[in-house]
Amino acid sequence: MMRKILSGILVVSALFLGRIASSTAQDIPNNTPRTSLALAHGAHRLGKRTDPMMERWRNYGLGQFIHWGVYAIPGGQWNGASYGGAAEWIRSWKGMPKEAYDNLYKEFDPENYDPSALAKQAKEMGAKYMIITTKHHDGFCLWPSEYTDYDVTNTPYGKDIIGPLVEAYDAEGIDVYLYFSVMDWNHPGYRSVLATEEDRSAYESFKEFTRNQLLELLERYPTTKGLWFDGTWDEAWKEQAEFADNLATEMRKKIPGLIIGSRFRPDDYGNRHFDSNGDLMGDYEQGWERKLPETYEDTNGNDWDCVMTIPENQWGYHSDWRGHVKTSYELIEMLVKSVSLDGNFVLNFGPDAKGDIRMEEKKLATEIGQWMSKNKSAIYNCGHIDWEKQDWGYYTQNRVTGEVNMVVFNKPINSVLRIKTSSKISLQKIYDLNDATKIYDPEEISQDEYIIQLGDEELAEPKVIVIKYDHSKGETKGYEKAKT
Ligand code: FHN
16 A cells, blocks of 8 residues: 555656656666665666667657457457457457367468568558567467467467568568567466465466566567567566566567567556656657657657557457548558657558458558658658647658658648748758659748748648758848737
């Protein structure tokens, strides 16, 4: 109880103290007394990682997620009834007997699984990295694991899924990240809460199993760039600050530079994502699932990714998508907004039991890819610029050239696009990314404020206008403020 109260107080104070992390990284050795609270297993760094692997991560822009496992076999249906939740959670539905679910692996035989076709499709879409579920909450492993029989080797398919996939994506130059659910409904030692001594001792075997599996994955697939953790919200796991911290160190020894987000380890008080001082734990924030930050302030200046489903909430294959299915322009807008706020956007795909990607997903991947092929320079290597957001769309800035992209989603009825910079600059050239002969003449209308005219141009799709500028002050006109 005391711990809960203390942790609550700390979380509140974190809002005041912690979110002032500077953007330059500083190493904090374990046990260093902090201005606020000394934590043995809190954040070990303030600010962003600045090494080349993390720079590469930061510049991806677009990623692909794949959720695949035995849940693709029922595809959200059991005995003629349709499960209303996310397909990969069907085991927890009272309509489906656990025993039936736990025997599904005996039917897992994805004869159409073609990792190079998947990798090619991801490449065409413009993905620079991908995340694959090696093991979801049900505990079924898509790789041959020495530590459980509940894996792909004991299915009719009988072969490793992960190895060929890593190879195929590596061959396309797409970086691979491994999703791993700590929560594991299949392991006998797994507990969500440690209520008794028996629970604690069972959980020790589960921890050892988790460690073994993670090290096994990194040994088997050494080109892995990072781990994407999930299922770490249990009370039992929240008590494992020291274990998780040591394991993270061990994993980083196996693959130096390994990227691990904020979902992995809890701190000394069981806080996740942000430690009790409010500092981000892990290399980037993993809290943006099926939602996006509204403003740059919402990101606290951290690296982050957004993982997104195409329908409202389906990750694994569900044959009966209900509700709103996002269109390619909605997804492109989310992608652009993510980049404009310094994040990566990761779009999920759920292959069916045979290993096929459904038509709706293929179509969206193609449409996004068509847009990306023309406009990728507004996405890759781009991030946030602190110019005032306008209703026509989003700015992204190339981190190398400094060029600014206006990604226009809405054409105003008056055809006027407003640009308000954060300081006096000198505009050099404003032009259409896909037709450099189309030059826009900015008209200065106020201090650091300009307009350009779109004229009769129709917006057939989100359009990119490039702004080249330099920091020379130029001539300052004396705009008079209204005396009100
Ligand atoms: O419960 C899972 C869900 O099934 C899916 O894997 C998503 C992906 O981010 N993560 C979990 C909830 O956070």
